[in-house]
Amino acid sequence: MKPQLDHEAVRRILDTHGASRSSAIEGHLAQCAECRAYAAMLAQLRRRTWNPYHEARPARDERIVATDIARRLRRRRRFRWFLRRPAGRTVLAPVVALVVLVAAVVLTWRGQPVSAPQIAMDNVAPPASEAALAANVATVCDVVAPALGATDAPVTIIEFVDFQCPFCARHAAETMPALRESLIDSGQLRYVSYAFPVDRQHPEARLAALAAHCAGVQEAYWAMHKRLFATQALWSARGAAVAGAHFALVAAELGLDADRFEQCVQSQEASATVDAQIDAGLAYGVSRTPSFIVNGERLVVGAQSMDDFTAIVAQAAVDAKHASTQPFEMCNHE
Amino acid sequence: MNLDTLLANGEATDEAVVEYLVANYRTGLFRLAASILRDVDDAEDAVQDTILTAALKIDQYRAGSNLKAWLYTICVNHCRMQLRRQKRRRNRLEQQFRLARREPGTPTPEQMSIRSEANAALWEAVGRLNEKHRLTVILRYAHNLPTGEIAEILQISDGTVRSRLHYAHRKLHRLLTESTP
Numbered sequence: 001m002k003p004q005l006d007h008e009a010v011r012r013i014l015d016t017h018g019a020s021r022s023s024a025i026e027g028h029l030a031q032c033a034e035c036r037a038y039a040a041m042l043a044q045l046r047r048r049t050w051n052p053y054h055e056a057r058p059a060r061d062e063r064i065v066a067t068d069i070a071r072r073l074r075r076r077r078r079f080r081w082f083l084r085r086p087a088g089r090t091v092l093a094p095v096v097a098l099v100v101l102v103a104a105v106v107l108t109w110r111g112q113p114v115s116a117p118q119i120a121m122d123n124v125a126p127p128a129s130e131a132a133l134a135a136n137v138a139t140v141c142d143v144v145a146p147a148l149g150a151t152d153a154p155v156t157i158i159e160f161v162d163f164q165c166p167f168c169a170r171h172a173a174e175t176m177p178a179l180r181e182s183l184i185d186s187g188q189l190r191y192v193s194y195a196f197p198v199d200r201q202h203p204e205a206r207l208a209a210l211a212a213h214c215a216g217v218q219e220a221y222w223a224m225h226k227r228l229f230a231t232q233a234l235w236s237a238r239g240a241a242v243a244g245a246h247f248a249l250v251a252a253e254l255g256l257d258a259d260r261f262e263q264c265v266q267s268q269e270a271s272a273t274v275d276a277q278i279d280a281g282l283a284y285g286v287s288r289t290p291s292f293i294v295n296g297e298r299l300v301v302g303a304q305s306m307d308d309f310t311a312i313v314a315q316a317a318v319d320a321k322h323a324s325t326q327p328f329e330m331c332n333h334e
Numbered sequence: 335m336n337l338d339t340l341l342a343n344g345e346a347t348d349e350a351v352v353e354y355l356v357a358n359y360r361t362g363l364f365r366l367a368a369s370i371l372r373d374v375d376d377a378e379d380a381v382q383d384t385i386l387t388a389a390l391k392i393d394q395y396r397a398g399s400n401l402k403a404w405l406y407t408i409c410v411n412h413c414r415m416q417l418r419r420q421k422r423r424r425n426r427l428e429q430q431f432r433l434a435r436r437e438p439g440t441p442t443p444e445q446m447s448i449r450s451e452a453n454a455a456l457w458e459a460v461g462r463l464n465e466k467h468r469l470t471v472i473l474r475y476a477h478n479l480p481t482g483e484i485a486e487i488l489q490i491s492d493g494t495v496r497s498r499l500h501y502a503h504r505k506l507h508r509l510l511t512e513s514t515p
Contacts, residue, residue: 015500038507041456045506050456051476053368057361058378065378066356069386073348076390203418239414240465266464266505 010035014042107166144273146221148180149190155295155316156190160281162289163195163209163228164202164236171290171303172229178306189313193225194277196289204236204243207265209274211247214264218256227254295320338397351392355385359402362477363409369472370413372461380416384409406487410469417465459509467502474499 010028014035029036048054058065083092145158161168183189195209208228215224227250235246244265251261264270284293292300295316304312337354340346363384367377387408388395395404460471473484474495481495488495 011503012500015503034511037511038503041507041510042503044452044456045471045475048476048478049450050453050460051369051472052457053365053374053377054476056365056368056374058364058381059374060378062356062360065360065382066353069356069382069389070349070352072382072386073352073389076386077348239418241414244464244466266462 007032007035011038014039145192145194145277146216147190147192148222149184150187151190153187153190154320155188155313156192157295157313158192158194158293160194160196160277160286160289160291160293161225162198162202162205163212164205164232165198165289166232167303168290169229169232172226175304175306175309179309182306183309183313188317193221194281195274196278196281196286196291197274198289202236204238204240206274207240207243208235208247209277210265210270211251211261213270213273214261215251215254215256217264217270218260220254220256223254224250337395337401341392341395341397346392348389351389352385355388355405359405360385362402363405366406366409366472366477367413369476370410370469371416376416380409380412383412387412400483400486403483403486406473407489410487414465455510456506459506462509463502463505467498467505470495470498471502471506 010025010032013022013025029039044050159171161172179189179191184191195212197205197209199206212221212224212228215221228247231246231250235243247265248258248262252258281291284291284299286293286299286301288301290303292304292312294300294312297319298312298316300312335354337346337351340350340354360381363381364377367380367384368374371377371380384405388405395401460468463471469488470484473479473487474481479487481492481499484495485492
């Protein structure tokens with residue numbers, strides 16, 4: 001007697017052979033409602049009527065479209081021809097120089113670490129009122145987030161990072177190791193990480209945030225955090241397909257369960273967690289990354305040097321001595 | 335007259351190439367772009383960009399090779415760029431609803447097709463696949479292309495196409511089973 005086919009074998013055959021089925025397959029389908037549903041889904045896919053655009057036609061007039069494309073084509077060709085000429089290069093050189101200069105100024109303005117006095121004046125928002133603070137802390141506390149350091153540390157800093165942001169990468173590479181060694185491991189600081197992908201500038205940042213969260217589900221958030229920043233140049237601005245493949249590779253390198261990881265990245269739960277982290281940041285007025293909330297009271301914007309962090313934590317520890325409770329004591333930070 | 339003949343006879347002016355591509359491939363490219371972008375206006379733009387790119391790079395086209403696959407590759411790449419520009423899936427869905435409502439008297443293609451709940455559920459489930467699996471499913475089923483041609487368009491191996499389809503089938507089945515009461 002032939003062994004009975006299992007569900008996986010039946011589905012593999014259905015995947016490959018479609019409508020032409022053997023009697024063994026038909027026998028299995030007669031008894032298995034789930035595989036029947038699977039076969040029906042494949043049949044429905046092949047009928048193509050599920051795609052609302054399978055018979056759609058473009059609305060714009062064909063001649064107008066052809067004329068429009070031809071006009072754009074002529075313009076492109078003229079521009080290319082112009083650039084190949086010495087006069088074109090003469091015009092182009094200052095334009096390129098100007099663009100590079102503007103980009104450099106913007107990048108410097110966004111990412112330059114500021115000195116301690118500047119932090120006090122510019123980069124630290126004033127303490128919120130008590131009511132506003134309570135509301136913000138409640139928003140932040142609802143969110144499950146990965147944390148490092150002792151739960152009873154006098155100071156808690158929440159970082160808001162965008163994994164595609166170069167300044168966050170610099171913070172992770174240059175400041176984070178020292179922060180961990182001198183403040184977190186010594187019990188002075190509890191350090192919590194929230195994702196704050198800025199989609200408008202960084203289309204793959206949200207996917208990276210999901211990957212980091214899903215690594216966290218398998219107890220590897222901080223390892224993934226480090227790897228995503230360290231390998232940023234390999235996946236950033238290369239499209240979702242490249243980024244997705246890279247994150248799966250990193251997950252495999254970290255020894256994560258690939259199926260669980262993939263399912264998690266696509267799950268509504270992971271998406272909701274990242275959204276909740278973004279909402280928490282917005283509640284505090286975060287708009288750029290990296291940003292840091294210190295003891296629920298102060299917002300520090302931009303990458304800081306280790307000296308700045310030492311000063312910020314020391315001041316927050318003094319302030320905390322006068323407070324009766326720690327704002328994040330009861331939070332869901334793990 | 336086909337493109338190979340135009341090229342061989344030295345009659346492949348910009349206007350002639352554009353006219354030929356618009357007349358013969360615009361509708362197919364539009365259906366592909368609309369299936370990927372789920373937005374008819376974005377699809378029209380993607381098709382125009384595709385034909386413009388193809389005409390600009392016509393010297394890279396090798397006579398006798400698969401013109402349709404070459405155009406579809408360009409179109410898929412334009413659609414990917416367009417998708418990156420779109421903010422989040424949430425925004426895309428909002429746009430879809432807006433498009434579906436904008437001409438109350440005239441049913442959109444979407445409204446005409448999503449008469450059956452099963453079709454609507456499957457369309458929604460395909461939309462929830464990640465980009466690489468969604469593109470493979472759209473090319474295989476919405477455009478009835480063989481796996482070899484999909485491999486050529488997406489510039490991956492035939493085995494990868496099969497493996498993506500295999501994964502996509504299971505994911506779709508799971509999504510549809512979860513959504514069934």
